[in-house]
Amino acid sequence: MDTATAPLAAPPAPRGVIRRLQSRQGRENPFPLFEEIRDAGPVVSLGPHALLVTGYTECLQILTDRIWHVPDHTWRAGRGLDTDGMSARVLNTLPRLNPPLHSRVRRLQTGAFTSAALERLRPTVRLLVRAHLDRLDAELTEHGHADFIDTVARALPVAVMSEILGLPTEDRALIARYSLQTAALTEPFAAPAQLAAADAAAAEFHPYIETLLGERAGTPGTDLMSQWLQLERPSSERFPHEELAAHIVFLVGAGAETTSSLFATAVLAFEKHPDQARWLAAHPEALPQAIEELTRWDPSVQNAVRVPSEDTTLGGIPVPAGTLVHASLAAANRDSAYFTDPHTLDFQRPPQRSLAFGAGVHYCLGAPLARLNASEFLPEFLRRFPTLRSDGPATRAPGLNLRTFVALPVTRRPRSAVTH
Numbered sequence: 001m002d003t004a005t006a007p008l009a010a011p012p013a014p015r016g017v018i019r020r021l022q023s024r025q026g027r028e029n030p031f032p033l034f035e036e037i038r039d040a041g042p043v044v045s046l047g048p049h050a051l052l053v054t055g056y057t058e059c060l061q062i063l064t065d066r067i068w069h070v071p072d073h074t075w076r077a078g079r080g081l082d083t084d085g086m087s088a089r090v091l092n093t094l095p096r097l098n099p100p101l102h103s104r105v106r107r108l109q110t111g112a113f114t115s116a117a118l119e120r121l122r123p124t125v126r127l128l129v130r131a132h133l134d135r136l137d138a139e140l141t142e143h144g145h146a147d148f149i150d151t152v153a154r155a156l157p158v159a160v161m162s163e164i165l166g167l168p169t170e171d172r173a174l175i176a177r178y179s180l181q182t183a184a185l186t187e188p189f190a191a192p193a194q195l196a197a198a199d200a201a202a203a204e205f206h207p208y209i210e211t212l213l214g215e216r217a218g219t220p221g222t223d224l225m226s227q228w229l230q231l232e233r234p235s236s237e238r239f240p241h242e243e244l245a246a247h248i249v250f251l252v253g254a255g256a257e258t259t260s261s262l263f264a265t266a267v268l269a270f271e272k273h274p275d276q277a278r279w280l281a282a283h284p285e286a287l288p289q290a291i292e293e294l295t296r297w298d299p300s301v302q303n304a305v306r307v308p309s310e311d312t313t314l315g316g317i318p319v320p321a322g323t324l325v326h327a328s329l330a331a332a333n334r335d336s337a338y339f340t341d342p343h344t345l346d347f348q349r350p351p352q353r354s355l356a357f358g359a360g361v362h363y364c365l366g367a368p369l370a371r372l373n374a375s376e377f378l379p380e381f382l383r384r385f386p387t388l389r390s391d392g393p394a395t396r397a398p399g400l401n402l403r404t405f406v407a408l409p410v411t412r413r414p415r416s417a418v419t420h
């Protein structure tokens with residue numbers, strides 16, 4: 001029996017686990033399900049060709065060991081999977097490239113996203129935070145309720161990414177819509193209808209960015225799009241606009257959907273854990289560790305996928321080369337073998353390395369930007385909206401990879417009902 005058809009040696013995942021994770025309840029609170037999966041073992045099989053990993057040590061191994069690759073163009077082609085069309089353009093962006101190409105492309109993009117480079121952006125981010133919270137304030141005053149996602153959570157990161165890239169201010173609502181609609185392209189278990197909708201949005205978003213690139217090539221500015229237009233390959237050619245557009249489309253989605261989810265998660269967490277919100281408001285110096293704890297506790301990106309380039313073992317289980325392995329970063333971040341009392345949100349938790357931003361060569365390029373956005377947003381939000389509470393259930397997009405929110409209705413509690 002060849003390795004492509006031999007059953008995987010890992011214990012099977014509990015029955016219907018993907019369907020249960022995709023259910024409304026599973027998306028709202030996947031953590032009890034992760035524990036049920038972990039009870040079967042840190043590495044379980046999802047049928048004959050795929051594994052799901054919930055153990056912290058095993059996830060870290062997959063992310064950092066050089067034999068583990070992302071499923072790229074070649075891997076997909078080898079399995080007869082689609083490598084053409086709009087949605088396949090994601091295959092040319094960082095998270096779907098392997099070294100050495102990945103290292104070359106990443107080097108070109110890193111400069112703009114270092115903490116030092118981003119520090120220059122802090123005053124702009126501060127102004128954008130204030131403007132978006134002013135909008136929230138105005139909506140709550142006028143209507144008594146607002147949608148936190150539309151007003152702040154998605155709009156704010158889109159505004160920041162637009163400033164960095166030089167995207168037109170008047171198009172931010174359109175860009176926010178594209179960002180939400182194309183999010184399904186990174187989903188490993190997306191339904192055909194979701195993929196078709198994401199594909200249709202990508203078919204508008206890519207040409208939109210290519211048109212902007214064409215305009216900017218004629219009248220360069222100081223923005224990142226203009227800088228990238230000047231980049232050259234080792235062969236001295238400029239990058240085709242189509243390729244640059246794919247990177248920009250990915251960056252907008254990666255920056256907006258993840259940060260939006262972080263903001264919404266924080267707002268819900270403050271409501272459910274007023275003691276933590278109170279403590280953080282009184283200890284602004286603890287902000288960096290609070291951001292790490294929020295992202296550990298409920299990370300915006302829940303999964304990473306990898307395939308081993310050679311036969312290997314994981315948690316003592318043989319894994320044939322080419323097996324698709326889903327590393328559950330969200331489950332790993334709640335692994336009691338690594339974190340003490342992992343289900344508790346504790347802003348005073350001693351620093352430990354969570355996998356919220358991944359690890360290894362694909363470690364999140366935008367982590368410094370996410371931290372900058374959060375470090376400006378969280379204290380201002382806590383100061384100005386101590387009485388904000390949800391006004392109905394949050395709606396999440398039907399994905400397992402990104403914790404994308406579609407809506408989060410909010411209102412103000414009467415001051416008399418406030419305990420912090």
Ligand code: HEM
Pocket residue numbers: 063094095096106113251254255256258259262295299300301303304305329355356357358359361362363364365366367369370
């Ligand atoms: C709370 C916010 C964020 C979280 C939790 C997050 C999480 C992650 C994770 C887990 C990965 C690794 C995926 C893997 O190993 O397969 C990743 C990669 C990436 N992220 Fe983020 N991200 C966030 C914000 C951002 C922002 C703001 C940007 C935009 C600048 C960004 C851009 C990227 C890029 C370009 C990659 C691919 C890096 C590579 O493959 O070399 N992310 N992110």
